[in-house]
Amino acid sequence: MSSEQFDLVVVGGGPGGYAAAFYAASAGMNVALVEKDTIGGTCLNRGCIPAKAFLESSAVFRHVAHAKDFGVESSAPTVNFAVTQARKQTIVNGLVKGLTGLTKSKKVTYVLGTGSLGADRTVTVKSADGTTRSLVGTNVMLAAGSVPRTIPGFSVGGPIMTSDEVLMLDKVPARIAVIGGGAIGCEFASCFADLGASVTILEGLPKILPGLDPDVANVVVKSFKKKNIDIRTGVQVTGHKPTGSGSTVVSFGAGESIEVDAVVVSVGRRPYSDELGLAGTQVKVTDRGFVEVDGYCRTSEPNVYAVGDLIATPQLAHVAYAEAIVAVKHMRGEVVYPVMYDRVPWAIYCHPEVAWAGPSEEEARAAGHDVVVAKHQFRANSRAMILGEPDGLVKVIAKKDRNGRAGQVLGVHMVGPWVTEQLSGGYLAVNWEATVDEIAEFLQPHPSLTELFGETVLSLTGRSINA
Numbered sequence: 001m002s003s004e005q006f007d008l009v010v011v012g013g014g015p016g017g018y019a020a021a022f023y024a025a026s027a028g029m030n031v032a033l034v035e036k037d038t039i040g041g042t043c044l045n046r047g048c049i050p051a052k053a054f055l056e057s058s059a060v061f062r063h064v065a066h067a068k069d070f071g072v073e074s075s076a077p078t079v080n081f082a083v084t085q086a087r088k089q090t091i092v093n094g095l096v097k098g099l100t101g102l103t104k105s106k107k108v109t110y111v112l113g114t115g116s117l118g119a120d121r122t123v124t125v126k127s128a129d130g131t132t133r134s135l136v137g138t139n140v141m142l143a144a145g146s147v148p149r150t151i152p153g154f155s156v157g158g159p160i161m162t163s164d165e166v167l168m169l170d171k172v173p174a175r176i177a178v179i180g181g182g183a184i185g186c187e188f189a190s191c192f193a194d195l196g197a198s199v200t201i202l203e204g205l206p207k208i209l210p211g212l213d214p215d216v217a218n219v220v221v222k223s224f225k226k227k228n229i230d231i232r233t234g235v236q237v238t239g240h241k242p243t244g245s246g247s248t249v250v251s252f253g254a255g256e257s258i259e260v261d262a263v264v265v266s267v268g269r270r271p272y273s274d275e276l277g278l279a280g281t282q283v284k285v286t287d288r289g290f291v292e293v294d295g296y297c298r299t300s301e302p303n304v305y306a307v308g309d310l311i312a313t314p315q316l317a318h319v320a321y322a323e324a325i326v327a328v329k330h331m332r333g334e335v336v337y338p339v340m341y342d343r344v345p346w347a348i349y350c351h352p353e354v355a356w357a358g359p360s361e362e363e364a365r366a367a368g369h370d371v372v373v374a375k376h377q378f379r380a381n382s383r384a385m386i387l388g389e390p391d392g393l394v395k396v397i398a399k400k401d402r403n404g405r406a407g408q409v410l411g412v413h414m415v416g417p418w419v420t421e422q423l424s425g426g427y428l429a430v431n432w433e434a435t436v437d438e439i440a441e442f443l444q445p446h447p448s449l450t451e452l453f454g455e456t457v458l459s460l461t462g463r464s465i466n467a
Contacts, residue, residue, distance in 0.1 A: 009137030014041020016308030016320030017143035116277030146309035181208030185266035295338030358411030392416020
C-alpha cells in the first residue's frame with residue numbers, strides 16, 4: 001500500500017481538528033483531515049449547536065407565553081417539538097455543508113474513515129467498506145474528541161439518554177430526571193422546564209454548577225426554582241427500574257425515588273482515545289484516557305500534537321480552536337505562547353445565562369490575592385427592565401493595590417440576559433491584565449446590557465453614576 005505525503009495529517013474533524021486543518025492550509029501547508037463520521041464533531045452534530053438551537057426554541061416559547069406582559073395578546077402557545085427538531089437539523093446540516101465546502105476551497109484533503117497512528121507519523125485510515133489508506137505527515141495532530149460518560153446501571157436505551165440521544169427527541173417528555181447538575185445538565189434542565197416539562201436535577205455534590213462563583217450560582221438556583229425545577233443536591237443515584245409502560249423509576253439518596261419519562265445522564269465526557277492505535281509511538285495516554293501534552297500541545301512523539309477534548313484541558317470548542325492555532329504555529333517554528341487556561345472565557349446557555357473569565361472571588365483569595373470586589377444587579381439596568389429580564393448580576397474581582405484601591409482585574413463573572421454575548425469586554429480585561437482605571441474609560445452604549453459591566457468597573461474606581 002503506497003503512502004500519501006502531507007505537511008500535516010489531522011485525525012478528527014471536530015472544532016480542534018478542522019480548525020487546525022483550515023488554519024494550517026491558510027498558512028500554505030498541504031493538509032489531510034481524517035474524520036470517521038461527520039465533519040464538525042460533537043460540537044456541531046451532537047453538542048453545542050443543536051443544544052443551543054433547542055434552547056432558542058425554549059426562549060421563543062417563554063417569550064410568547066409572557067407576551068401579554070408587553071401588551072401583546074396571544075393565545076396559549078403550544079410546542080410542536082418535531083418542528084423544533086427539524087429546525088435544529090436544518091441548522092446543523094447547513095453548517096456541515098459550510099465546513100465541507102471549506103475543505104474544498106482551502107484544498108484540504110478530506111478522508112472519511114477511522115484514523116489510527118502508527119510509527120513514523122503514519123496514519124492508517126480504515127473506511128466503512130473495509131478499505132484502508134495510508135497517510136504520512138511531517139506533522140500529525142490528534143483531535144479525536146470525546147464521548148459522554150455514563151454511570152453503572154444506566155445503559156443507554158428507552159428512557160435512558162445521554163446528551164447524544166436527547167438531542168434526537170421529537171417530543172418533550174412530560175417528566176425528566178437530569179443526572180448531573182453541571183453546565184450541560186443545567187442547560188437541558190432549563191430548556192425542557194421552559195418547554196413545560198417537570199424537571200428534577202439529581203446532583204451528587206452539595207450544589208449544582210460546582211466551581212461557579214457562589215453569587216452567580218445562587219441566581220441560577222433561584223431562577224430554576226421559579227421554573228419549578230426540583231433540585232436535589234448531595235444525593236447519589238443508585239439505579240432505576242422500568243415500569244413497563246415507557247417510564248422508569250429512578251432511585252436515589254436514602255431510599256427516595258421518582259418516576260420519570262426520560263432520564264438524561266449528564267455526568268461529563270471522556271476523551272475518545274479508543275481507536276487512535278499509537279503502536280510504535282511514544283505518545284502517552286493517562287489511565288483516564290487523556291493524551292499527555294506540553295504547553296504547545298506536543299505529545300512525547302516528535303512532531304505529533306494533540307488538542308481539544310482529547311487532552312486534559314477545558315472541554316470547550318473555542319479552547320480547541322486556540323490549541324489548534326498554538327500547535328500549528330509551533331510546528332511551523334513561529335513565535336507562539338501557550339493558552340492561558342486560567343483565563344479562558346466560559347459560557348453556560350441556560351436561562352439565565354452564565355459567563356465568566358478568570359477566578360471567582362473564593363479562588364482569587366485562595367490564590368493569595370488581596371481583592372476588591374464589586375457587584376451590581378441587572379434589575380437596576382434599564383435595558384434589562386425593558387427586556388423583562390431583571391434577574392442577574394455582574395461581579396468584578398480586582399487586586400487591591402498597596403494604596404488600598406482596586407487595580408488589575410482578575411475575574412469577571414456574569415449571570416443574566418445575554419451575558420454570553422457580553423463577556424468579550426470582561427475577557428479582554430482579564431486577559432490583558434487591565435486595571436479598573438483603564439476599563440472605566442470605556443464608553444458603553446445607553447441603554448444597553450453592557451452598561452452594567454461598565455458601571456461595576458467604574459464603582460471600583462471609588463466613583464460611580466448609577467450604582
